[in-house]
Amino acid sequence: MAAPVSLLVEFGGGAELLFDGIKKHQVTLPCQPEPWDIRSLLKWIKQNLLKERPELFIQGDTVRPGILVLINDADWELMGELDYKLQDKDNIIFISTLHGG
Amino acid sequence: MAVSEAARLRAEIGRRERELRALRAELAAALAAEGAALPPLPARACLGAAEILRYSRQLVLPELGVRGQLRLSGCAVLVVGCGGLGCPLAQYLAAAGIGRLGLVDHDAVETSNLHRQVLHREAGEGLPKALSAAAALRQLNSTVQYVPYPMALSPSTALELVRQYDVVADCSDNVPTRYLVSDACVLAGKPLVSASALRLEGQLVVYNYQGGPCYRCLFPKPPSPETVTNCADGGVLGVVPGIMGCIQALEVLKIASGIGSSFSQFMLMFDALEGKFRNIKLRPKKPDCAICGDNPSITSLQDYEAFCGSSATDKCRTLCLLPNEERISVEEYKKLLDEQVPHILVDVRPQVEVDICHLVHSVHIPLSKLEEKNEECLKFLGKRLCEERQRNNVKTAFPIYVICKLGNDSQKAVQVLQALPDRELGSILAKDIRGGLMAWASKIDPSFPQY
Ligand SMILES: [Zn+2]
Numbered sequence: 275m276a277a278p279v280s281l282l283v284e285f286g287g288g289a290e291l292l293f294d295g296i297k298k299h300q301v302t303l304p305c306q307p308e309p310w311d312i313r314s315l316l317k318w319i320k321q322n323l324l325k326e327r328p329e330l331f332i333q334g335d336t337v338r339p340g341i342l343v344l345i346n347d348a349d350w351e352l353m354g355e356l357d358y359k360l361q362d363k364d365n366i367i368f369i370s371t372l373h374g375g
Numbered sequence: 376m377a378v379s380e381a382a383r384l385r386a387e388i389g390r391r392e393r394e395l396r397a398l399r400a401e402l403a404a405a406l407a408a409e410g411a412a413l414p415p416l417p418a419r420a421c422l423g424a425a426e427i428l429r430y431s432r433q434l435v436l437p438e439l440g441v442r443g444q445l446r447l448s449g450c451a452v453l454v455v456g457c458g459g460l461g462c463p464l465a466q467y468l469a470a471a472g473i474g475r476l477g478l479v480d481h482d483a484v485e486t487s488n489l490h491r492q493v494l495h496r497e498a499g500e501g502l503p504k505a506l507s508a509a510a511a512l513r514q515l516n517s518t519v520q521y522v523p524y525p526m527a528l529s530p531s532t533a534l535e536l537v538r539q540y541d542v543v544a545d546c547s548d549n550v551p552t553r554y555l556v557s558d559a560c561v562l563a564g565k566p567l568v569s570a571s572a573l574r575l576e577g578q579l580v581v582y583n584y585q586g587g588p589c590y591r592c593l594f595p596k597p598p599s600p601e602t603v604t605n606c607a608d609g610g611v612l613g614v615v616p617g618i619m620g621c622i623q624a625l626e627v628l629k630i631a632s633g634i635g636s637s638f639s640q641f642m643l644m645f646d647a648l649e650g651k652f653r654n655i656k657l658r659p660k661k662p663d664c665a666i667c668g669d670n671p672s673i674t675s676l677q678d679y680e681a682f683c684g685s686s687a688t689d690k691c692r693t694l695c696l697l698p699n700e701e702r703i704s705v706e707e708y709k710k711l712l713d714e715q716v717p718h719i720l721v722d723v724r725p726q727v728e729v730d731i732c733h734l735v736h737s738v739h740i741p742l743s744k745l746e747e748k749n750e751e752c753l754k755f756l757g758k759r760l761c762e763e764r765q766r767n768n769v770k771t772a773f774p775i776y777v778i779c780k781l782g783n784d785s786q787k788a789v790q791v792l793q794a795l796p797d798r799e800l801g802s803i804l805a806k807d808i809r810g811g812l813m814a815w816a817s818k819i820d821p822s823f824p825q826y
Contacts (some may be wrong), residue, residue: 351658
């Protein structure tokens with residue numbers, strides 16, 4: 275049984291607009307048999323935080339193209355992407371890339 | 376006597392040097408206009424007295440010094456986009472004494488640009504931005520060569536253009552151009568300093584530099600067009616691209632002078648609301664990248680508008696969600712108003728835009744509230760419908776006209792209204808007004824504000 279995990283989940287670059295415009299979410303993931311990873315976090319976000327139009331955030335089991343995932347200020351590619359095992363107090367950021375100038 | 380003769384000769388040499396520089400700049404612009412290759416910047420062994428004075432405050436920095444300044448004067452920088460990022464960037468590069476600035480922009484100066492595109496002037500409205508920027512920069516530093524390209528960067532010309540420059544700054548405002556610039560830089564082997572800004576946030580990365588990743592390494596797939604917001608739709612506080620453009624200029628200067636950039640394989644994120652900068656460590660260059668990887672599948676420039684499913688030059692997307700018979704023009708709506716046909720006009724823009732301007736007889740219900748079927752809003756609309764039905768004694772489906780800024784959100788709102796069960800609002804006939812309030816302003820009421 276994995277212990278509950280507390281995370282600071284942040285949205286930016288406009289991705290926060292899918293979450294009532296709120297950029298910072300202090301969340302506690304409940305105990306579950308498997309350890310929490312980014313894959314299961316995305317499912318949890320879809321069920322608990324995401325209100326409208328989930329396709330603008332999640333496609334399949336991952337984030338849509340154009341959203342960068344950062345784990346403790348590092349690109350998630352460096353950390354194992356969907357398989358990264360979440361640690362208590364982790365800071366996970368979902369940032370939509372900007373194109374304006 | 377001898378002293379004044381020497382002074383006269385010095386002044387004469389100075390005058391001729393300025394003339395020569397001006398001629399070289401004219402030649403570069405003329406060659407560019409003919410589509411011919413630019414001559415390389417002349418190699419220089421030392422700085423003149425005028426340059427030493429002009430750049431003295433940065434020359435005394437040991438990090439730059441005479442060597443760095445000479446490198447700047449021998450460096451050609453291509454600026455893609457002369458807007459909110461490109462203006463401050465080009466201004467600082469020109470002021471610092473970069474050798475040559477290529478200025479690409481297909482657009483013309485508009486009044487709504489002036490809050491952030493700080494090289495353009497009120498009097499320059501309607502001028503091509505590339506020319507307007509070059510004229511302003513020439514007044515700042517006449518010793519730099521400016522090469523305006525008043526055209527869109529296209530896959531057929533981009534590679535040849537990028538090859539003629541040493542560093543590229545992506546100051547563009549759309550996804551297809553970002554992929555085009557990045558691919559051209561990879562194929563030509565040039566470092567790319569890329570920045571972007573929207574609302575109150577900015578991002579910056581240096582791509583294809585010293586073995587670091589390219590844009591495609593980071594974003595192998597383009598975002599779908601409906602997830603992309605531009606400055607016209609999302610808004611932008613002018614100083615935010617200003618800040619990003621300045622940092623972009625800094626990185627260009629560091630690369631050009633040989634100091635080197637801090638943002639290869641790093642992204643700088645700026646949140647203006649929180650006053651926070653964040654430095655993000657990015658993935659390295661990807662061996663399986665389609666263009667910079669070990670076995671690239673892309674070896675020439677492509678059709679980027681098709682790849683991204685969006686246009687590089689359109690200011691706004693125009694959606695076509697409703698059939699013609701469910702839309703009316705502003706002229707038709709004006710006629711209906713004049714004839715006092717009973718109806719309700721629903722404005723579905725966000726509150727902040729309704730505060731800017733609205734039609735006095737409209738009912739305001741933001742699209743977001745409609746989409747979430749907000750109970751309070753539907754009740755309010757239902758009540759208004761009921762009143763109007765009774766007042767006008769209408770028994771048939773009651774007409775609702777929906778308006779927004781440009782006629783995209785109004786179509787979405789009509790679809791939401793149509794999908795409501797009859798018990799919510801009773802029988803209604805919802806249509807949207809094509810072109811929205813901006814069409815109203817341009818075709819019906821010139822005194823109505825445009826934004
Ligand atoms: Zn790459």
